[in-house]
Amino acid sequence: MNIQSKPTLTPAEQGLIDAFVAKVSDLPGDAELTAHRDRLIAQLTETGLPSRRIEAWHYTDLRTLLKSVPGPQPAGAADALPPIAPNALILPLLQGTHVQPAAADGLTCTSLQERLLAGGASETLQPLGRDDAIGMINSAFVTDGYVMSLDSEAELAPILELQAVQDGGQAHGRFEFEANAASRATILERHARSGDSAGLTSSVSVLKLAENADLTWIILQDRGADDVHLGQLRAELAEGARLRLFVINTGGHLVRQEVVVKVEGEGAHFDLRAINLLAGQGHTDVTLSIDHSAPHTTSEEVVRNVVLDRARGVFQGQIRVAREAQKTDAQMACNTLLLTDEGEFDAKPELEIFADDVICAHGATVIDLDPAHLFYLTARGISEKVARQLLINGFVDELLDELDNEELADVLKRRVEDWLDRHV
């Protein structure tokens, strides 16, 4: 049936609108920004949250899945956590509010709040089109975050750990990072939970990589089992730039992590390694969109998913190759271990190709553990539980080997092992 009518507001949509009404006078920004926020909320009121009828949200029907939203106020104060990255420089965003901009050689950092208050910020707070619900919610509600810039040729020695910690309520933060020409850095964007209350987060990270910049960005989303996390990472890559993105999802009740990459400069390279560990009744969606618009660009994505219990996982990956982007090499793989009959995994890898001299491929598999492998291990006296953990660990763990920083890789691997210990 194709009957379309204006939707009546769901409790979650109404909750967002109420939260906006309650918070609007406290949201930082000038009159222009307030008007911009008003327009975005008016649009939400009119179109509602995206449903499965919107192609980009086909498997994550926010109208149905987002039953309600917590009120805007947090349940308690969130504290900064000890860093997990060795020798890290921490930038905490507690309950969506900055603490104090840190400094390091070559890195300048200000709070986003400062920029919002300075005026003229509405141009930078734009959703990526009509269906971009995350961009819309974040732009309407964003209160704070960090704006960072790394000097040309600078190499940031410590790992920068961006810590978004939340205890209930709502938090809408934003990180902007500009890597100037030939700069290098490793950044860990960590989303964690403190306290016992369920919370809603929207988080947008905006990355700009100038010529030959080399950035490793890790998103570690480890929120509570009843939290809602709506994340988005946007990146633009100039000539010769290189972005290595790692996404690790180990928590959350309803998670959507979008990655929108524009490979715009000749010779630029993007790659993604994603590990999604899903258990309980969670719903985790990783949606990726890569635009190759310059020749000789490359991208390579490997997504590994483990689905337990009644969890549902989604991967959507779209690679677009424009006419000008000849000699593009784009490869994408999505492999899933679906380990229960109650779980579900949906994959939609997409290729959209307009250039004729390219190598593009995608592969997707969904399988259970191989009984022969299990037998091999159990025949050697290893308990089935440990055997399963070993096999699953082997399946995801190798992606972390590609991280240049061994110490950090070890820390992340331990977190994966801990998760397996708790859930398998």
Next chain:
Amino acid sequence: MPAVQETIDQVRQIDVDQYKYGFETIIETDKAPKGLSEDIIRFISAKKQEPEWMLEWRLAAYRRWLTMEEPSWARVDYPQIDFQDLYYYSAPKTAAGPKTLDEVDPELLATYEKLGIPLREQEMLAGVQQSKIAVDAVFDSVSVVTTFKEELKKAGVIFMSISEALREHPELVRKYIGSVVPTSDNFYATLNSAVFTDGSFVYVPKGVRCPMELSTYFRINDQNTGQFERTLIICEEGAYVSYLEGCTAPQRDENQLHAAVVELVALDDAEIKYSTVQNWYPGDKEGKGGIYNFVTKRGDCRGRNSKISWTQVETGSAITWKYPSCILRGDNSRGEFYSIAVSNGHQQIDSGTKMLHLGKNTSSRIISKGISAGQSNNTYRGQVSAHRKAANARNFTQCDSLLIGDRCGAHTVPYIEAKNASAQFEHEATTSKISDDQLFYCLARGIPEEEAIALIVNGFVKDVIQQLPMEFAVEAQKLIGISLEGSVG
């Protein structure tokens, strides 16, 4: 990979301007007035002397259609269709119901002769090399002739136009029509349910292996005529049938609409093989004219161990919107989809398949080769899903795309949905990569990589071609005539 010169030349040879079926047959026709209304539907139903329930069924579909909106999710772009500006019924004027071929208008026979479709049984029988094929020829809105009826009758196979079937076997039609593609299914299927004018009906009784290939040729001739045919094929327990379908239309400047529905039902241990060579007029070099082909094809593997196989070679139509699907309901049932889709000029293809695994131990296989040239866009859109209870569902999908020139587009949009742990799905879409296992197998035996890849890809193309019955395979090869070797990285 850029296409090799040989491939480019061959594509040029089958360029849209070379369309050789573009002639028009001047023939007197019996038409209903333009436009669509309940009266037109009553008119069609009365013309066909249909039972009352059929009219009600059509009217219910029409009322539902009025509430529906045209789908917009496919990657095709065309101006709004004015559904009131079409003729919904057009039939060659002949004496009612030709008994033998001699009563058929000679103009019509000449048309089919031009198309190279042998309607005359005696010629067929005389021909030494040709095997026997029973043909149902559909001209605009009505089926003009069905051959070999008597011989099929002896085997117990019913092969006739659906209008005839509605008169002679209403209970069979009533039992199965709309049971695979319900009237509410989608915009075009609902429209078809309301206004379909003819099509083929095949019933193969229990345990019968249909003694010959069955074939239908569809021809749109009249101007501004929409063709809405409905095909229903039922294979009883243990039966087998192979069915072929071919389509052509004259060259015209305006677009013509074709919205067909095909329903297949395979019961226990039955097998249906459905092959299509679709060569509707694709429009000229500037993208003027051509057929809008909006087709709903679905097979229901209702019984245990049943099998449905779709093979299609798509070279025509300005717009193709078509997803031959299999509902794998019976335990151990199997669905197959083999497709070669060639787009050129301004053609737009959005085609693929759906494999819905519902029963236990069901398996499916999808092999799709898309070749786009000119300024065309060629999209593969496929869905593979395993229901919670579909234990041990297996799917293998491979989509290869080849682009020739830098003004065309090739797209792949698979939807993979697994809802139980024992499902095993593999999907590959690539222009350079082949299953590592196969490659390894060849390499381990000393075959160089390039040769190994060529070997495997050639094998796959042959797979699609070989799925076609002999007569169609020759026609298809002529139509495509394209080496897929350029697709190997």
